[in-house]
Amino acid sequence: MNPLYTADLRLLSEHSTLIGVDEAGRGCLAGPLVCAAVVLDYELIFDKLKDSKQLSPTVREELYRLIIDSCATYSIQVMPVEYIDQHNILNATMEGMRRAILALGITQGLCLVDGNRLPPLTASEAKDLQLRSVVHGDDLHASIAAASILAKVYRDQLMLELDKEYPHYGFATHKAYGTKAHLEAIDKYGPCPVHRKSFAPMKYLQS
Secondary structure (H helix, E strand, C coil): CHHHHHHHHHCCCCCCCEEEEEEECCCCCEEEEEEEEECCCCCCCCCCCCCHHCCHHHHHHHHHHHHHHHCEEEEEEEEEEHHHHHHHHHHHHEEEEEEEHHCCCCCEEEEEEECCCCCCHHHHCCCCCEEEECCCCHHCCCHHHHHHHHHHHHHHHHHHHHHHHHCCCCCHHHCCCHHHHHHHHHHHHHCCCCCCCCCCCCCHHHC
């Protein structure tokens, strides 16, 4: 069995529900941040399931559809550039994860959040839901790996649309990460409306 499922099933013996939470696009220079939360159906085991960064685009998209079609429930939340620039990327990540968890409407069980911080759910919001942060969780738990795939594929689709609107920057290729080609395009054309003005190099261009 896929070892990521083994870790989840061990936790499910102690908790009624297991939620995985992750994000995509935190380190990008442009475009939104996407956060996802998912409750898998553990009667279905996907052997290829692992951290989205370790998968080819084709396999990620295949798993994305399988997860969407088979999971018990899921939520995908988009945090726009304006929110990121106003509140900073860490706060945008925490708020996006918070919204993704609350959108599920689940009030008991265990929520596994990738990383070393937890989104700020109040006691009245969390109710009987326990939250646990897991560093490198997408390498350790099927639920978090599934959330990473949902967030990554959904965001990649958004960047393909933004590439059509702003074709000079190569968003379809690098998805707005700080590659050499992307930095050269920013230097040549300047930032476009979906670049994060609070991120280098944009904030230095404005100074």
